[in-house]
Amino acid sequence: xxxxxxxxxxxxxxxxxxxxxxxxxxxxxxxxxxxxxxxxxxxxxxxxxxxxxxxxxxxxxxxxxxxxxxxxxxxxxxxxxxxxxxxxxxxxxxxxxxxxxxxxxxxxxxxxxxxxxxx
Numbered sequence: 001x002x003x004x005x006x007x008x009x010x011x012x013x014x015x016x017x018x019x020x021x022x023x024x025x026x027x028x029x030x031x032x033x034x035x036x037x038x039x040x041x042x043x044x045x046x047x048x049x050x051x052x053x054x055x056x057x058x059x060x061x062x063x064x065x066x067x068x069x070x071x072x073x074x075x076x077x078x079x080x081x082x083x084x085x086x087x088x089x090x091x092x093x094x095x096x097x098x099x100x101x102x103x104x105x106x107x108x109x110x111x112x113x114x115x116x117x118x119x
Contacts, residue, residue, distance in 0.1 A: 006098045009057070017053040017060065017093050023086050024051045030079070031066045057099060064090040 009015065019027075024041055027033065033041075037059055044053040055063070067087045074080050 006096060009097050009099055011099050012056050012058075013099075014054040014056055015060070015093060015097055017055060017090060019051050019053065019086065019089060021046060021049050021051055023082070023089075024053075026079075026082055027063070027067070027086065030083075031070055033063065033066050037062055057094060057097060060090055060094050064094070 024044075028038070028041060037055075040055050040059060041051070041053060044051045046052070064087055067083050067090065071080055071083045071087060074083065
């Protein structure tokens with residue numbers, strides 16, 4: 001089994017998601033996505049029927065959330081399969097990258113009644 005090596009990116013850095021025009025049309029027509037994400041889709045480039053969406057991992061997570069909700073809620077089998085394919089494409093891109101979690105400084109203090117240090 002080959003392990004996928006994930007590329008480290010900075011928070012907010014954009015990655016490339018490629019979807020067919022028909023898939024983006026389904027997203028726009030059927031999902032109640034937020035205006036910012038909708039703008040990202042509308043301002044994407046299209047080459048040979050493929051929409052090249054540049055978005056952050058946070059935007060990908062938001063989009064896949066909408067898509068997976070539609071998969072669970074639709075009764076139309078073809079539509080469900082189409083949204084499952086979109087979710088898989090998004091997940092595949094998400095799994096190629098990682099962002100270092102923001103480190104937070106926490107003051108350590110002793111508990112007055114115990115020898116416990118809080119984090």
